[in-house]
Amino acid sequence: MSSLAAANRYAVALFDLAKEKNILQEISTELEAVQQVFEENTKLPKLLDHPNVSLEKKEQLIRESFTDLSSTVVNTMLLLLKKKRIDTVTLIAEQFQKLMQEEEKVAHAVVYTVKPLTDSEKSMISETFAKKIGKNTLHITNEIDPSLIGGMKIHIGDTIFDGSVEGQLERLRRELVPGKR
Structure with missing residues (x-):
């Protein structure tokens, strides 16, 4: 199973559990913190994946490093460690955030x-x-594109709304010139 598929399964399971316990926002915030720690400290994932470090020491490191987190997140990390999937923790956090946004x-x-x-x-x-x-809610990030003559292009996920002058001229050209599509 690919890392992304595994991360998605764990994220969905964690999301369902958090929703059931009514602690979605708390878990979301904690996962963001875990993701930040793993991304900023590149030695931590390597240490947790190293074969010469015992499972007990790895578990102790997680328990001592993440004392401020809920037992739900800590237990999830310990499970990932036992299943040799600790390398997916940042992907799980990303997938969880996507699920939160959908919710x-x-x-x-x-x-x-x-x-x-x-x-x-x-x-x-x-x-x-x-x-x-x-x-x-739709959060907007504005990017300046000097190649546009006027108007705007909006990218939302995989969808593009083209309201640029160039896009409008292209649609007009297709309507006026039959047979060219």
Whole structure:
């Protein structure tokens, strides 16, 4: 089983457990902290995966290093250690965050424009497109693209909304010139 598939299974199981216990936000925050520790300290995953370090010492290291975390997250990490899947902990945290966003109906969009958007423009785009994609909240990241003549392109996941001048001209050209698609 690939690391991503395994991470997804663990994330779903942890998500379901957290939802059942009504501690989704707490677990989400703790997983973000664990992810940050693993990403910033590259020696930790190597140590936890090293064959010459006993399982007991690895378990002790996790218990002592993550004393502020809930037993749910610590026990998940210990399980990952026993199943030799501790290397997937950052992937699990990422997958858990995706599940949280789905649960909260939150999405992220990258809006490409010629000039920076004002806060009111971001807010208007967020409200309009959140409704179109069935989300409650749409977080906007504005990227400046000098190749655009005008208008904007919006990327939400795998979907692109092309409201650029170039895109509008291309659609007009396809309508006016029959047979070329």
